[in-house]
Amino acid sequence: MARLQLKNVNKRWGSFVGVENFDLDIADQEFLVLLGPSGCGKSTTMRMIAGLEDVTDGQILLGDKVVNDLEPKDRDISMVFQSYGLYPNLSVYENIRFPLRVRKVPKDQHHDMVMKAIAMVELEDFMDRRPAELSGGQRQRVALGRAIVRKPTVFLMDEPLSNL
Structure with missing residues (x-):
């Protein structure tokens, strides 16, 4: 894990402002929840951290x-989306x-890394099943296991528990 900081981060699309002058300092191993109404910039902020959206201004x-x-692949960040992406x-x-x-691990x-992740998300009995054979909650746990297995520096979760 590592410290994550956002300094005066902005995201604009033309005249529309998605995130404005956002500062955030998350300590190493700290757990933080962003809470707010739909459209307030939570997902956009996480997408900027992950590198899926460019920052208009700030660092x-x-x-x-x-x-x-x-590039997103070079940030060592795992992101779990509400839609599982399996x-x-x-x-x-x-x-x-x-x-x-x-x-290229x-x-x-x-095997050991996958089995530890599978145990963490309690899917030992479902290892051989395909996503279509799983409930929504089980699919979400597969997505969580996929993020956990690689031991990233930062975990980002965009409504990952909505189906649990």
């Missing part, structure tokens, strides 16, 4: 490093394993 720091210009052709086990394959480490 996002991970540790002591400004990450504004880093691969329908892969089993629960393979969906959770997928980030390890993409990041040595194959001999995969």
Whole structure:
């Protein structure tokens, strides 16, 4: 984990302001919840942190490093969305394993890492099932397991428990 800071962050699309002059300082290993009405900028803020949206003005720091210009893959951040984003052709086990394959984690480490994540989200009995065979809550737990398995520096969760 690492300290995450937003300094005077703004997001605008033309004359529409999505986030304005937002400052935030989250300590290493701190848990923070953003709460507010629909349309207030919570998801946009998380998308900027993850690198899925560009920051119009301001800085996002991970540790002591400004990450504004880093690609999402280079930020070491896991994001779980309300819509699960699972691969329908892969089993629960393979969906959770997928980030390890993409990041080229040595194959001999995969099984133990996946099994720890599966245990954390209590899906041991569903490892061989495909997403279509799971309830909404189980699918959301697969998405959480996929984020957990790679041990990122920061976890972002955009309404991840809405189906649990």
